[in-house]
Amino acid sequence: MAAPTYDDVLAAAKRLGPHVQQTPILESSLLNKWLGHRILFKAECLQTIGAFKLRGAVNMLARCAEQNRLPRQVVANSSGNHAQAVAYAASLYNIPATIFAAQSISPVKAAATESYGAKVQCYATRSEADQAVQTAAADPDTLWIPPFDHPDIIAGQATATHEALLQTGPVDAVFAPCGGGGLLSGAVVSTQALQPQAQIIGAEPEQANDASRSLQSGTIESLSSPPDTLADGAATPSVGEHTFGFLQQLDDFYEVNEVQIAYWTQWLQHLLKLHIEPTSALSMAAVTAWAVENPTPKTALVILSGGNISAATMQKIWQQDYLLQPPNLTQQDDK
Amino acid sequence: MAAPTYDDVLAAAKRLGPHVQQTPILESSLLNKWLGHRILFKAECLQTIGAFKLRGAVNMLARCAEQNRLPRQVVANSSGNHAQAVAYAASLYNIPATIFAAQSISPVKAAATESYGAKVQCYATRSEADQAVQTAAADPDTLWIPPFDHPDIIAGQATATHEALLQTGPVDAVFAPCGGGGLLSGAVVSTQALQPQAQIIGAEPEQANDASRSLQSGTIESLSSPPDTLADGAATPSVGEHTFGFLQQLDDFYEVNEVQIAYWTQWLQHLLKLHIEPTSALSMAAVTAWAVENPTPKTALVILSGGNISAATMQKIWQQDYLLQPPNLTQQDDK
Numbered sequence: 093m094a095a096p097t098y099d100d101v102l103a104a105a106k107r108l109g110p111h112v113q114q115t116p117i118l119e120s121s122l123l124n125k126w127l128g129h130r131i132l133f134k135a136e137c138l139q140t141i142g143a144f145k146l147r148g149a150v151n152m153l154a155r156c157a158e159q160n161r162l163p164r165q166v167v168a169n170s171s172g173n174h175a176q177a178v179a180y181a182a183s184l185y186n187i188p189a190t191i192f193a194a195q196s197i198s199p200v201k202a203a204a205t206e207s208y209g210a211k212v213q214c215y216a217t218r219s220e221a222d223q224a225v226q227t228a229a230a231d232p233d234t235l236w237i238p239p240f241d242h243p244d245i246i247a248g249q250a251t252a253t254h255e256a257l258l259q260t261g262p263v264d265a266v267f268a269p270c271g272g273g274g275l276l277s278g279a280v281v282s283t284q285a286l287q288p289q290a291q292i293i294g295a296e297p298e299q300a301n302d303a304s305r306s307l308q309s310g311t312i313e314s315l316s317s318p319p320d321t322l323a324d325g326a327a328t329p330s331v332g333e334h335t336f337g338f339l340q341q342l343d344d345f346y347e348v349n350e351v352q353i354a355y356w357t358q359w360l361q362h363l364l365k366l367h368i369e370p371t372s373a374l375s376m377a378a379v380t381a382w383a384v385e386n387p388t389p390k391t392a393l394v395i396l397s398g399g400n401i402s403a404a405t406m407q408k409i410w411q412q413d414y415l416l417q418p419p420n421l422t423q424q425d426d427k
Numbered sequence: 428m429a430a431p432t433y434d435d436v437l438a439a440a441k442r443l444g445p446h447v448q449q450t451p452i453l454e455s456s457l458l459n460k461w462l463g464h465r466i467l468f469k470a471e472c473l474q475t476i477g478a479f480k481l482r483g484a485v486n487m488l489a490r491c492a493e494q495n496r497l498p499r500q501v502v503a504n505s506s507g508n509h510a511q512a513v514a515y516a517a518s519l520y521n522i523p524a525t526i527f528a529a530q531s532i533s534p535v536k537a538a539a540t541e542s543y544g545a546k547v548q549c550y551a552t553r554s555e556a557d558q559a560v561q562t563a564a565a566d567p568d569t570l571w572i573p574p575f576d577h578p579d580i581i582a583g584q585a586t587a588t589h590e591a592l593l594q595t596g597p598v599d600a601v602f603a604p605c606g607g608g609g610l611l612s613g614a615v616v617s618t619q620a621l622q623p624q625a626q627i628i629g630a631e632p633e634q635a636n637d638a639s640r641s642l643q644s645g646t647i648e649s650l651s652s653p654p655d656t657l658a659d660g661a662a663t664p665s666v667g668e669h670t671f672g673f674l675q676q677l678d679d680f681y682e683v684n685e686v687q688i689a690y691w692t693q694w695l696q697h698l699l700k701l702h703i704e705p706t707s708a709l710s711m712a713a714v715t716a717w718a719v720e721n722p723t724p725k726t727a728l729v730i731l732s733g734g735n736i737s738a739a740t741m742q743k744i745w746q747q748d749y750l751l752q753p754p755n756l757t758q759q760d761d762k
Contacts, residue, residue, distance in 0.1 A: 116451070118473070122542050137700040138453070200697070200750045207457050358738065362535070365472040365734035367700040399700035403693065403748035410745060413738035415535045 576667025
């Protein structure tokens with residue numbers, strides 16, 4: 093399969109039109125004052141199902157519909173936003189969906205997935221769920237909607253950045269978090285086409301730094317065990333063949349520690365009044381470093397990936413009071 | 428001073444135009460399914476300064492500007508959203524502002540108020556701050572912007588409901604929380620003018636039930652001591668002469684306990700992906716009771732008042748996991 097092009101993104105944007113929200117761009121005057129730059133946030137947490145993931149799943153199915161090859165059923169492996177995205181996308185086409193999840197899936201996410209009409213099948217571990225989905229997908233009437241490493245998925249996720257850049261006009265840099273790399277790969281395709289002068293910068297948890305290590309070694313590296321990170325949306329064990337090619341075109345990439353993740357989740361919730369998930373806050377450690385490196389005022393776009401958070405994670409995020417300690421920007425140089 | 432009329436609301440809406448955001452209407456398909464009704468939320472937490480309060484403060488000053496009687500300085504007594512609203516409104520007209528607050532003001536709210544250019548003066552108690560503002564307001568060059576009991580403030584707050592009803596079209600009921608009663612009085616003026624068939628329903632904390640007791644006794648009752656409630660925006664010790672007249676025209680009024688407040692703050696943050704403050708969740712106890720009483724599907728508008736929350740309050744809200752227990756609607760009948 094060829095890598096997705098900007099034409100694929102334009103086709104995806106057209107397909108998604110009736111099914112996906114145009115999410116707003118928000119900013120905080122206080123944050124802009126602190127950083128000395130204008131930071132524009134694309135609020136994909138306000139997307140239907142609460143995350144950008146809907147874009148890829150709907151694009152894949154809508155393309156099948158266009159080509160008259162809709163499957164009898166769809167399957168997917170996910171314990172997170174992709175599960176809800178596939179469940180909702182399948183419901184748009186009245187196709188039964190089964191989600192293969194690790195039993196560690198949060199009951200709230202499982203309930204949301206089921207509320208869109210999908211069946212959730214739980215397995216002891218993530219890799220057992222990944223195995224089971226492959227077996228199920230061997231059925232010729234079944235379509236597997238993969239979480240990130242497919243041209244249709246990447247083109248769908250790319251519409252988030254595409255839509256945002258049309259809303260904001262010119263920006264100097266685009267930031268997005270990295271799990272499997274679908275959102276960030278889409279940011280590369282859309283930004284290179286629409287605003288080729290803009291930098292594209294990624295971030296992932298230090299505790300799940302497979303992408304960072306892969307970019308350093310030049311080959312795809314995997315996490316050896318499930319990572320312990322607040323940013324569950326970026327806990328993917330490794331990036332894919334398709335996404336890795338795009339990630340290698342990034343201008344910069346940051347590893348973010350757990351304190352920074354909790355700190356920026358608090359502050360973004362407080363400043364933007366959005367219930368963003370910790371994965372959405374990853375970009376801010378990169379933004380603050382970029383802010384210090386750029387002495388003249390610039391404009392950045394930050395893609396907020398989603399807003400699906402368990403109560404347990406909310407407790408962890410708010411157990412310290414970071415709102416009393418606005419950012420010491422120079423500290424960011426130490427990372 | 429005469430009570431504000433719908434003409435005053437229309438004039439306020441025109442004045443506010445350039446200074447105030449048109450906030451979006453959001454809804455949750457899952458919540459609609461649970462309740463069997465369509466619930467539309469006016470997201471005033473996404474208003475500049477994070478709350479509807481900006482509308483009243485700007486209306487009062489913009490009216491002064493129209494009449495060429497802008498003061499040399501403004502003062503206000505508040506430890507909450509009104510402080511930030513007055514600070515921001517004064518900055519629009521380059522007028523120095525001083526906020527008289529109880530020293531229990533959260534450091535984050537004080538910092539936000541100062542970030543808009545105002546001076547914050549702290550007093551041991553709320554009543555000492557209320558005393559001090561009256562002394563300061565005796566100066567003829569100084570304008571006191573009261574928190575709720577003034578026709579310009581009520582007309583300004585009324586633009587939130589006015590704007591919402593133009594966005595939603597016909598609804599069957601309008602819900603808003605009650606602190607001093609400014610937002611709810613505005614809801615009465617705007618709803619009676621635009622959609623006179625719609626019910627208007629208020630809610631306040633059981634722990635700060637002065638308005639409820641006042642409505643029962645027919646005279647304004649006051650809280651005897653500062654209330655212990657998560658809904659700090661509704662902790663006002665008593666309603667005012669102007670607002671009481673409007674509150675007496677409500678179709679229904681509910682007292683809401685602290686468990687319900689925490690429960691619905693969690694769920695609204697989770698479902699709407701908005702960082703709403705507990706005061707915004709008060710209406711939901713009333714909505715669920717209304718939902719049970721109405722057997723056929725109806726449409727309700729809920730005004731979400733704001734999104735300014737301290738970390739300490741976030742900790743209290745999320746210390747239990749209510750997301751695992753979707754609402755038992757019949758329980759609401761026991762109140």
